[in-house]
Amino acid sequence: MRITRVLGAALLALGLAAGPAAADSSPSPSASDDGKAPTQAGTSFRTATEIEQGQQATASGSTGDYLYWSFPADTGQRPTVKATVKLPETHGSQTWQLDVYDGLRRRQACQYGAQTRTAAQGTSSVELACVLRTVRGWSEPWANDPLPGTYYIRLTVVNLGAADLGLPVNAEVRVDSKDIGGAAAVDGSLAKPLVPGIAVKSAEDEKNGSEPVLSSFGSDDGWSSGWWSDRWVWTGIGAILAALAGIGGYALTRGTGRPSRVPPGV
Incomplete structure (x- = not known):
């Protein structure tokens, strides 16, 4: 659930950041x-x-x-x-x-x-x-x-x-x-x-x-x-995407269960 909330907040930030950049690309x-x-x-x-x-x-x-x-x-x-x-x-x-x-x-x-x-x-x-x-x-x-x-x-x-x-x-x-x-x-x-x-x-x-x-x-x-x-906006968006990729990779590779080998007496 924590990862889902983080992804949702990041996507919302992306939408807010991309708004001004898209407006800048329109004809004057x-x-x-x-x-x-x-x-x-x-x-x-x-x-x-x-x-x-x-x-x-x-x-x-x-x-x-x-x-x-x-x-x-x-x-x-x-x-x-x-x-x-x-x-x-x-x-x-x-x-x-x-x-x-x-x-x-x-x-x-x-x-x-x-x-x-x-x-x-x-x-x-x-x-x-x-x-x-x-x-x-x-x-x-x-x-x-x-x-x-x-x-x-x-x-x-x-x-x-x-x-x-x-x-x-x-x-x-x-x-x-x-x-x-x-x-x-x-x-x-x-x-x-x-x-x-x-x-x-x-x-x-x-x-x-x-x-x-x-x-x-x-x-x-x-x-x-x-x-x-607005190049700075897209640079920020790239940084956010990189951070999300790192969070997602960590969540997938850390594992969720207990260690397969439990020390004696535990």
Whole structure:
């Protein structure tokens, strides 16, 4: 009965511990569009329009323009960038491309998604997508791993006829993320996120002794790169399972009867 009670209490603890971990692996909620989503795009990295994850940003431009947006991504997130380009009624064949860069302006590879697509003559729109790798809390200096901070989106046409150059187009961009959690955790964290302006401090900031503003967006509680992840929960679960295995093995091997050979006089 004692072993049964111990097993029951341990299984209950496992259920309570696995609850938060399972919740962490669910997709992160998207921000709702409240009518304040950006309606224009930048023309370079320096003028990229800032958008939040979950916002549906729009912009008008011309074929041949470079359209730039930027968004924040934190440790454990796997961002998905989607773009839709609405083309004029009359046009020739056009090839559009969606590129994503990190805070160091390093082009990030897409795990999957149609990053480049060709719109045939007369096609009304073209849809592009890029699913990035999971953002890591730390990486080797020589590696090209995604790190927490600002990411840039660049949308442009890479192949079209001379007659189509300058035609008006409308673009829609949206970024969503899935929280991967401890499955992608690493032992380490960045001292500062890769955010524009991190090394810039104004004269007023220096006078007041305040820290420079890293960016106009970011998580409310700061950047979450740190020591904690749900990997610790699963490590605890493994320890409990190992302890249960030891208790069960001891109960099975110690025996329950009296010794087969009883000393004389007993």
